[in-house]
Amino acid sequence: MTPSTLSKPSSQWRIPSLSWPWRITITYLSLMLFIPVTAMLLKSSTLGWDVFWQEATNEVALAAYDVTFITSLIAALINGVFGTLVAWVLVRYNFPLKRFLDAVVDLPFALPTSVAGLTLASVYSDNGWVGHFFAANTPLGSLFGSEGLPISFTRLGVGVAMVFISFPFVVRTVQPVLTEADVDVEEAAWCLGASQWQTFWRVIFPPLLPSILTGIALGFSRAVGEYGSTVIIASNLPFKDLIAPVLIIQQLEQYNYTGATVIGTVMLFISLILLFLINLLQAWGRRYDQ
Amino acid sequence: MTSKPTSVRSPHQSSWMKGLLIAVAAAYLFLILLLPAANVFVQAFIKGMEPFLSNFNDAAFIHAVLLTLFMAGISVPLNTVFGLCAAWVIARHQFRGRALLISILDIPFSVSPVVAGLMIMLLYGRQGWLGPLFAQWDIQIIFSPPSMILATAFVTMPFVAREVIPVLEEVGADQEEAARTLGANDWQVFWRVTLPSIRWGLLYGLILTNARAMGEFGAVSVVSGNIALKTQTLPLYVEDAYKQYNTEASYAAAVVLAALAVITLIAKEVLERKTEIKDVE
Structure with missing residues (x-):
């Protein structure tokens, strides 16, 4: 051989x-x-479907999903509107402090979340810079009833924290698209007699839409998973302002590893679905690229 | 980022509209971002330098600072090596599953830090797969620095790769191939050709990795047990002091992290002007 x-x-x-x-x-x-x-995932699969379903859909968990997802969605949509506006202003106009404001946009990425939670909780508390305008017996606060409008330690506070941490995404996804957008098309629209309103909705907005939606989805995904800032500004009571990540931690603290694993698995799947959705949106945004 | 002058081409846009839009955008940024950030500094120094300086007599604070530096000191180099390797693999090759690999790289950003911590807990905990193994060797993973390093490295995994991939793609492989033809070995090509051309992108990734590593709260808080003088990092110290109604100490520590954030933003800005990168996290 x-x-x-x-x-x-x-x-x-x-x-x-x-x-x-x-x-x-x-x-x-x-x-x-x-x-x-x-x-x-294997730990989840050993629990059996009945246990999994029971833990995933018990009352406290359902209320936590409600607070987490609805509040995140509202926060992401608010940032969809204001993020687009900020991107527009930063790309199209020149004004003093523009570079400074542009740099400030990234603050939520740079500031540790526990610091964000700490300062937001105090700014929006009854004697904080913003919160005191909404306290009981103030002109603005009394519009919301005799208690005023408490923000810190309520679901509204959770929303404020989510708006803060998910802010940069829409700005940073829309900015490059807007920078590269062809201004000639807008001018053509004006020359052909379109009003400002028509130019915006028919010419400027459609190409921006994929990037706005991508930014909203990224912000939503971030807000859904957020823990540091929200745990500090919330009172973390079930049915009131308890979010799913905090529920996982509470389960762990009570040595309920089963409950924590189940909620964790649900959250993992939702994150993966969102990641897939974001990829689709990005592909849609690039559909005319070569 | 470059912005073209606009005054010439928007004759139809009234200047009051422009003023209004700028005012609304600036007001929103002020209310949502600047006010809370300013509050950290005001609360920290409202009673003078005293509370801030008293930090340095607090053993728990000193320990938290050192532990935070230690965490970043290990997880940043780990993710730099991984990030460079992954970026090279993705940018220099066409293979089946390349798009999938890019998506997989994004998973740590889309998963909640709490879920990341939970996964490490379930794997290395007493009932996990690897927990008993390490217990046999008397190595404690959970509630001690190793698990905190794993958690920090997990949440900061994608930064370097994400910043380096586009730079590598733009530079192209020509110079590397030329160097190889001239007889350079892999190591020489990396140090003399590849690294110099990607240095700014890499530095940008490092800055982002470091900021997140030092500031990470959720994942670390799950696995660390948050024990003062043992497993408490600076972000955990901030929350712990606040929960114990020691607001003064909390702000005195928070201002250190806020200063880190300011330095990070300035460094980013400098690099962006140099290279014109701008990226979403």
Whole structure:
């Protein structure tokens, strides 16, 4: 037998040799991401469908989803409107302090979330800079009844924190699209007699829509998972302002690992669905690119 | 980011409309972002320098600062090596599943930090797969720094790769191939050719990684147990002091993190002017 035929069987079993960057990428992703995700999913699957469904849909959990998702959605939509406006102003107009305001947009990415929660809770408390306008027995506060409008330690406060942390996304997704938008088309619309209103809705807005929606989805996804700032500004009471991430922590503190795993799995699936949706939106935004 | 002058081409847009839009945008930014940020500094120094300086006599504060630096000191290099490898794999190859790999890289940003912490807890906890194994060797993972490093590294995983991929794609592989033809080995190509051309993108990624690593709260809070003088990082210290109605100490620590945020924003701005990158997290 010649040496070449000897080596033949072993070469069939040889793993294709990968370069070091490949090996490091695959190993690190496996250790950090795939194994932990699999561990949680397997733990969930051992519980059985009945237990899973019961834990995932008990009253406290349902109320927590309600607070988490509805509040996040409202916060993301508010930022959809104001984020687009801010992006527009930053791209199209020149004014003093423009660069400063542009840099400030990223503040929620840079400021640790526990600091954000701390300062928001105090700014919106009854004696805080904004909160005191809405306290009981003030002109603005009495519009909302004799108690005034408490913001910190209510669901409204959770919303404020979510608006804060999800703000930069829409601005940063819309800005590049707006920068590259062709102004000639707008001028053509004006020349053909379109009003400002028509120009905006018919010419400027449609190409921006995918990036606005991407930004809203990114902001929503971030707000849904947010813990640091919301746990501090909320009173964390079930049925009132308890959000799903805080519920997971509360379950862990009570050694209810089953409950924590189930809610965690539900949240993981929702995050993955949102990630998929965001990818679709981004693909839609790039549909005319080459 | 460059902005073209606009006055010439918007004859139809009335100037009051422009003024109104700028005013609304500035007011929103002021109310939502600037006011809360200013509040941190005002509350920290409203009684003078005393509360801030008294931080440095607080053993728990000093420990929290050192632990925070330690966490960043380990997880940032880890993610830099991984990020560079992943970026090179993605930017320099066409393979089946490439788009999927890019999406997978984004998972740590879309998963809640609490869920990230929970997954680590379930894996390395007493009843987890790997918990008993490490317990056998007398290595404690949960409620001690190793799990906190894992949690921090998880939530900051994508930054470097995401910033480096577009730079690598733009630079192209020509110079690397030329260097290789001239006899350079892989290591030389990386240090002499690739690294110099991606340095600003890499630095941008490092700054973002570091800011998030030092500020991470949710994931670390799940796995650390938040024990003062043991597993309490600075963001955890802020929350703990606040929960114990020690608002003064809380702000005195928060202002340190807020200063870090300001430095991060300035560094980002400087790099953006240099390179014209601007990215969504």
